[in-house]
Amino acid sequence: AQSVTQLDSQVPVFEEAPVELRCNYSSSVSVYLFWYVQYPNQGLQLLLKYLSGSTLVESINGFEAEFNKSQTSFHLRKPSVHISDTAEYFCAVSDGGAQKLVFGQGTRLTINP
Amino acid sequence: DTGVSQDPRHKITKRGQNVTFRCDPISEHNRLYWYRQTLGQGPEFLTYFQNEAQLEKSRLLSDRFSAERPKGSFSTLEIQRTEQGDSAMYLCASLASGRVIDTQYFGPGTRLTVL
Numbered sequence: 001a002q003s004v005t006q007l008d009s010q011v012p013v014f015e016e017a018p019v020e021l022r023c024n025y026s027s028s029v030s031v032y033l034f035w036y037v038q039y040p041n042q043g044l045q046l047l048l049k050y051l052s053g054s055t056l057v058e059s060i061n062g063f064e065a066e067f068n069k070s071q072t073s074f075h076l077r078k079p080s081v082h083i084s085d086t087a088e089y090f091c092a093v094s095d096g097g098a099q100k101l102v103f104g105q106g107t108r109l110t111i112n113p
Numbered sequence: 114d115t116g117v118s119q120d121p122r123h124k125i126t127k128r129g130q131n132v133t134f135r136c137d138p139i140s141e142h143n144r145l146y147w148y149r150q151t152l153g154q155g156p157e158f159l160t161y162f163q164n165e166a167q168l169e170k171s172r173l174l175s176d177r178f179s180a181e182r183p184k185g186s187f188s189t190l191e192i193q194r195t196e197q198g199d200s201a202m203y204l205c206a207s208l209a210s211g212r213v214i215d216t217q218y219f220g221p222g223t224r225l226t227v228l
Binding site for chain 2: 090
């Protein structure tokens, strides 16, 4: 069975500071990894995904995540956050068959001015 | 492409009543998923369809829950004899299978409150 652990339930940071949201997964098969973001009162939106190839993937709004197979991790980073990044972030894994997603518990990112 | 839509957005019901939610996926997406998200948790998989066939159901889906996708387009999720523990956000997602892995697009969810 697959599982995802997000190590921090809440991460407060100051605006323009760097941030890292941690995600570890377990799986006995090939994995496909996703980060979804949920802004206040909105639905889940895909932020970025790792399917194959380069282990470093980037989003259009400055986030990046690196797939580390030996560490079974897929941490999300941004070098400088903005108030608009305030949201809940979910890491998820898919097995590629049914493509159902197994989500972590979520990390609430709070940006302080 | 109008995205995944769900109706209603909010539902308040009394314990013991039946409720039904609707999900309209992105057109031409042949896979449709239902998830449940409780407060402070990530979404949990409930069931999914490929076209009109329901291919997998989670153990979370008790006998009181039933889902259909009669013509391979929209889907309904019905909960019979609701319990307070059913209070949650019910999320629907769709994707176009055909490529090895594709992105699931989520709807805004239906928030159920059982009094």
